[in-house]
Amino acid sequence: HAKTKGHNRIDVFDPVMLQQVRDRLHLEVELRQAIEQGDFALYYQPIVNLRSQSLRGFEALLRWQKGDTLISPDVFIPVAEETGLIFELSRWVLHNACEQLQQWQQRYPKLQSVGFTMSINLSANQFSLPTLVSEIQQTLGHHHLAGQFLKIEITESTLMQHLDSACEILAELKAMGVRINIDDFGTGYSSLSYLRNLPLDGIKIDRSFISQMDRSQEDLEVVHTILVLARNLHLDCIAEGIENTTQLQLLRSLRCPSGQGYLFAPPLTPHKAEVYLQEHIL
Ligand code: C2E
Ligand code: MG
Ligand code: MG
Ligand code: MG
Numbered sequence: 001h002a003k004t005k006g007h008n009r010i011d012v013f014d015p016v017m018l019q020q021v022r023d024r025l026h027l028e029v030e031l032r033q034a035i036e037q038g039d040f041a042l043y044y045q046p047i048v049n050l051r052s053q054s055l056r057g058f059e060a061l062l063r064w065q066k067g068d069t070l071i072s073p074d075v076f077i078p079v080a081e082e083t084g085l086i087f088e089l090s091r092w093v094l095h096n097a098c099e100q101l102q103q104w105q106q107r108y109p110k111l112q113s114v115g116f117t118m119s120i121n122l123s124a125n126q127f128s129l130p131t132l133v134s135e136i137q138q139t140l141g142h143h144h145l146a147g148q149f150l151k152i153e154i155t156e157s158t159l160m161q162h163l164d165s166a167c168e169i170l171a172e173l174k175a176m177g178v179r180i181n182i183d184d185f186g187t188g189y190s191s192l193s194y195l196r197n198l199p200l201d202g203i204k205i206d207r208s209f210i211s212q213m214d215r216s217q218e219d220l221e222v223v224h225t226i227l228v229l230a231r232n233l234h235l236d237c238i239a240e241g242i243e244n245t246t247q248l249q250l251l252r253s254l255r256c257p258s259g260q261g262y263l264f265a266p267p268l269t270p271h272k273a274e275v276y277l278q279e280h281i282l
Pocket of ligand 4: 183
């Protein structure tokens, strides 16, 4: 069998690989169709102030509605990135998240006075798009939204990969009032000096640390260290993936300002998110 010949060889006749290539092509074709047909939805996950338990905002998370099943972005975002379909998909996300926020701001004027924000995720590819900033500016303008209500999440590895362009882009976004958060913090390799120099609003502690912090002393120490770092640099901090009250209590004792996770709510359909809004803001 091809696999036993040498572990570094890529043999195109390997049936497993061939199947993977077929699956991948199939996914690409289906993804293209889904974009044409608009088979996507945004789900909204609450971000909560851990001290007061009040609602600070939503993170918009993309879902592919393929018939009766919801497909996770972890499955299709990589394919969308490789094929360039991510640009169209991201434009759709930005537009829809802004449209939804505008609707909710109109329906519930209190959202503006409490500074309720909408967070969206940016993909690495978008940082090489010269029109990124103007697209965001136009979309905000189109929906009559002030920049301060939009938060952009970029992963630590994206930031480090595109440091040159990122500096400029982040500065331009900051000038529009848009907030910038580093996503999945702790999983990449940030140079601490960039944390200090970039116009960042906050960091999101990766779920992998939060999920183990109630069992692993090391992870608890990492979370503690990130929180001290954030405080010293005057950065906001959001703990991702809080699932139980032990984690919540630990985070509160470490004075972590905000969190998100199944303990509060999973990503919600627009309708359920609106009900959550009514119950927690009004
Ligand atoms: P992320 O931005 O780090 O989003 C957090 C992920 O953790 C979400 O997965 C969310 O559903 C999940 N999560 C939240 N709380 C909990 C919890 O308590 N326990 C567990 N086990 N999971 C929790 P999701 O929605 O599957 O998204 C996965 C990733 O896909 C996101 O990670 C983000 O990097 C990417 N993504 C999602 N939407 C978009 C988008 O519109 N554009 C781009 N470029 N990427 C997106
Ligand atoms: Mg995110
Ligand atoms: Mg994350
Ligand atoms: Mg992630």
